[in-house]
Amino acid sequence: MVRPEMKVAEVLKRWPELLEVFLEASPAFRKLKNPLLRRTMPNLVTVAQAARIGGLAPEELVARLNRALGVEANPSMPLAEESLVGTPPPAWLSAPVGFHLDVRPILEGGGEPFPNIMAAAKEVKPGERLVLEVLFEPVPLYRVLAKQGFLAWCEKLGERHYRAHFYRQGAEGGIGGGKGVASLTEADWEAYQAEVFIEENLEPPLPMGRVLEALAALKPGEKLLVHHVRRPVHLLARLEEEGHAYALKDLGPGRVELLIRKGG
Numbered sequence: 001m002v003r004p005e006m007k008v009a010e011v012l013k014r015w016p017e018l019l020e021v022f023l024e025a026s027p028a029f030r031k032l033k034n035p036l037l038r039r040t041m042p043n044l045v046t047v048a049q050a051a052r053i054g055g056l057a058p059e060e061l062v063a064r065l066n067r068a069l070g071v072e073a074n075p076s077m078p079l080a081e082e083s084l085v086g087t088p089p090p091a092w093l094s095a096p097v098g099f100h101l102d103v104r105p106i107l108e109g110g111g112e113p114f115p116n117i118m119a120a121a122k123e124v125k126p127g128e129r130l131v132l133e134v135l136f137e138p139v140p141l142y143r144v145l146a147k148q149g150f151l152a153w154c155e156k157l158g159e160r161h162y163r164a165h166f167y168r169q170g171a172e173g174g175i176g177g178g179k180g181v182a183s184l185t186e187a188d189w190e191a192y193q194a195e196v197f198i199e200e201n202l203e204p205p206l207p208m209g210r211v212l213e214a215l216a217a218l219k220p221g222e223k224l225l226v227h228h229v230r231r232p233v234h235l236l237a238r239l240e241e242e243g244h245a246y247a248l249k250d251l252g253p254g255r256v257e258l259l260i261r262k263g264g
Contacts, residue, residue, distance in 0.1 A: 002065040004048035004058050008032075011047060011065065021068045025061055026054030028136075045140065052083070052137045055160055084154045085137055085162070092151065092167040098128030104161070107135050114233045121145060121166070130166040137162050144240045184247045189259055192223040200229045200254065208235045211260075215244070218262045226258040 002011055002018075012019055012032075022029040029050070045053070051061035099120040103113035117132065124130045130150070132138065141164070142152045150166040157163055196214045198207045207228070212235075215224050226232075231248065235258075239246050243263035250256055 001071045002047060002062055002069070004046065004051075004062050006047050008045050008047060008050050015065075015069060018065055018068055021065055022050075025064055026056060028054040049139050052139055055136055058083075083137055083139065084142070084152060085156050087153065089155075090151065090153050090167070092129070093153065093165060095127060095129050095167055097131050098124035098168070100131045100133075102133035104133055104135050112233050114237055115231055117141065118236070121148060121150070121168075124166070124168045126168050128168055130168070132164040132166070134162050134164060135160045138164050140237075144237065147240060147243070184245055184259060184261060188223060188247075188261070189225070189249075189257075192225045192259065193218055194222070194224045196224065196226045198226065198228045198232075205234075207232060208238070211235060211258075212238070215260060215262055220262050220264040222262055224260045224262070226260065228256040228258055229254045231256055232258065 002015075008022075012022075019032060022032055047062060047065070048058040051058040054061070101116060101120045103116060106113040106116065117130075120132075121130055126149075130145075137154050137156070145152065145166050149169050151169060152164065152166050154162055154164045194214050194217065196211055198210065202210075211224070211226055211232070218224060231250075236246065239260060245261040245263065247259045248256060249259075
């Protein structure tokens with residue numbers, strides 16, 4: 001039986017025939033047609049999260065998948081990740097807005113708004129809110145921004161219009177976007193234990209795989225320098241999830257350096 005907390009990759013590995021169910025459920029799942037993306041991105045997303053990305057109720061997608069397997073899903077099955085829509089508004093909702101960002105045009109165009117959101121989050125001071133206009137409830141983002149000191153709440157304004165509020169508490173994080181990035185200094189860029197070069201013609205998800213493989217060989221606290229040709233958006237999300245510190249340098253067109261300090 002498919003459960004909401006299962007990773008999409010696990011589901012597709014055990015039941016490859018369910019790929020067609022995902023594709024029919026929502027246009028948002030069209031990227032799963034690409035075999036390379038299918039090996040990488042579903043590893044980061046649970047079925048419940050995928051449902052929200054596709055504009056579906058998690059229980060609806062779970063039921064569709066299980067019906068295709070000939071299994072009757074339990075309607076009381078708990079969700080691994082709780083939605084914040086419908087929960088009481090928090091007291092901090094009256095805090096001033098530090099940055100208001102509408103990422104719906106990016107999502108509708110098939111783009112990835114993660115770097116825009118991370119850049120906006122850096123502009124928000126303690127005691128202020130980041131407000132996002134999105135097409136679905138951004139449940140995975142709750143955990144990512146929580147690591148930077150944000151509390152979250154979300155409201156549904158329409159069929160494909162959600163407004164997510166993120167309140168920054170405590171001290172403001174450092175520039176660069178990763179957990180603990182403020183402690184990465186210029187001296188760190190000169191003292192690293194491993195180095196990876198990403199070529200222009202290397203197709204996703206091979207660049208991410210090469211970086212993660214090199215990172216796995218390091219000890220906690222050691223640093224990896226990555227020479228990349230672009231901002232590795234999905235890799236940054238993975239680093240945030242796993243608690244690795246990182247810092248970026250944009251050196252011009254086709255030249256990005258990424259310094260990663262392995263977490264404990």
